Amino acid sequence: MGFQVTRRKTRTCMVGNRPVGGDHLVAVQTMTKTKTHDVAGTLATIHAAQEKGVDIVRVACPDDKSAAALPEIIAGSRVPIIADIHFAPGLAIKALEAGVHCVRINPGNIKLDLVQKIVALAKDKGAAIRIGVNSGSIMPRKGLEVRGDMELEMADIMVETAVQWCEQFDKWGMHNFKVSLKSSDVLTTIYTNREFARQTDVPLHLGVTEAGMLQASTVKSSMGLGTLLAEGIGDTIRVSITGDPLDEVDVGFEILSGLRLRRKNVEIVACPSCGRDEVDGGVETLARQVQERLKDYKGNIVVSVLGCIVNGPGEAAEADLGIAGAKDAGYLFKGETILRRVPNEKLVDELMLELWKMERERAESETVKA
Ligand code: SF4
Incomplete structure (x- = not known):
């Protein structure tokens, strides 16, 4: 709580x-x-x-x-x-x-x-x-x-x-x-x-x-x-x-x-960036891309966007899904678990694929319950 x-x-x-x-x-x-x-x-x-x-x-x-x-x-x-x-x-x-x-x-x-x-x-x-x-x-x-x-x-x-x-x-x-x-x-x-x-x-x-x-x-x-x-x-x-x-x-x-008084549909937890940022164009660019791709999303999700993996996905542990830049290939993670490495230019696409997969699984489990 x-x-x-x-x-x-x-x-x-x-x-x-x-x-x-x-x-x-x-x-x-x-x-x-x-x-x-x-x-x-x-x-x-x-x-x-x-x-x-x-x-x-x-x-x-x-x-x-x-x-x-x-x-x-x-x-x-x-x-x-x-x-x-x-x-x-x-x-x-x-x-x-x-x-x-x-x-x-x-x-x-x-x-x-x-x-x-x-x-x-x-x-x-x-x-x-x-x-x-x-x-x-x-x-x-x-x-x-x-x-x-x-x-x-x-x-x-x-x-x-x-x-x-x-x-x-x-x-x-x-x-x-x-x-x-x-x-x-x-x-x-x-x-x-x-x-x-x-x-x-x-x-x-x-x-x-x-x-x-x-x-x-x-x-x-x-x-x-x-x-x-x-x-x-x-x-x-x-x-x-x-x-x-x-x-x-x-x-x-x-x-x-x-203040946790309302939950937004989409909450983007983005790091402020620093000299360790490995994202092409910087983490701000990546966060904007994520924001744009999720602008019509009607579910509830917290997505973390990090410039690097220095502190691990634990840095944004409250997120449902997250991406982090890294040299050559970044990381896609779910909660604190790293799912896979992904070329930096594909991070947002992979994040969206994972989101739709989560949605499908949720819908299937609700159908089974019904
Ligand atoms: S996640 Fe990496 S790039 Fe972002 S602020 Fe922290 S150390 Fe810097």
């Missing part, structure tokens, strides 16, 4: 048919970047994200045109859709009427009677609500002595605000909700989510906002989300990237698989 994250106990929030929280796998989200009224473009992103395994997709709903496009988008999507609303309660109502599975609102930006109306409609429709509290929308407490540490003061107000909204929603009889406490600062994200998690059983959506382009966001999100997830905090995540929404899905799954 080895090391496993112990998840925080939360209630479950149903976003369409996808449970979030409880014992359910941490859900990966992304957000489309097309104009939502461009139904074909938005659905193209959603379908591509579905292929990558995304669990839930959020779309912006900034105007009536976007709200009007929602029924067609919902009908064309296999995964639940969240409408992202800022300030405009009327659009939240329209999105719910259109059948979205969840609306993301910041209730602090909406008059209380209208929040209540949105909550009542969501309840009526069986939709979820994500209560979004962002550091940018929090005001320092008027008339209160700031404790000298404005950052901490603001973080505490974020948590307090989120907890108060949860209590209010519960009083209104609405229990199908989750919360996000977002900041572009990693330490604030960690602090606020930890504090909130300590005080409630409400599922948490994690994200670091404005995290930047691919590299910066991957690092910031891995630190912020990774720290919390390793502590068992977080029920759904979105990695915000200034760039391709599909990268958001890939990085999300990388973070979760790194």
Whole structure:
């Protein structure tokens, strides 16, 4: 079994048919970047994200045109859709009427009677609500002595605000909700989510906002989300990237698989290479070839790709199959057992043959059992 994250106990929030929280796998989200009224473009992103395994997709709903496009988008999507609303309660109502599975609102930006109306409609429709509290929308407490540490003061107000909204929603009889406490600062994200998690059983959506382009966001999100997830905090995540929404899905799954919270179909364990690398063009080239050949593989497999055999296949013992470069001919191995030597240029072909052989054997043994 080895090391496993112990998840925080939360209630479950149903976003369409996808449970979030409880014992359910941490859900990966992304957000489309097309104009939502461009139904074909938005659905193209959603379908591509579905292929990558995304669990839930959020779309912006900034105007009536976007709200009007929602029924067609919902009908064309296999995964639940969240409408992202800022300030405009009327659009939240329209999105719910259109059948979205969840609306993301910041209730602090909406008059209380209208929040209540949105909550009542969501309840009526069986939709979820994500209560979004962002550091940018929090005001320092008027008339209160700031404790000298404005950052901490603001973080505490974020948590307090989120907890108060949860209590209010519960009083209104609405229990199908989750919360996000977002900041572009990693330490604030960690602090606020930890504090909130300590005080409630409400599922948490994690994200670091404005995290930047691919590299910066991957690092910031891995630190912020990774720290919390390793502590068992977080029920759904979105990695915000200034760039391709599909990268958001890939990085999300990388973070979760790194913490053993989700298993990817294909996990490639590649060595970093060094002066001992015996692969023509280097181990990176070989790893890319393996990644390309396995991109449509739907089973579950861990493949190790090593530049040399110096430490033996034991270096990647958790892999199902592996290849390693060597002078003249490399090695193909299964677990820790070396199967055979193979010319370096044939390593990937032989790996694929071995994989199909494993698949065939598995299928035959399942037929015998049946
Ligand atoms: S497996 Fe070989 S090439 Fe790769 S990092 Fe280790 S020693 Fe270097």
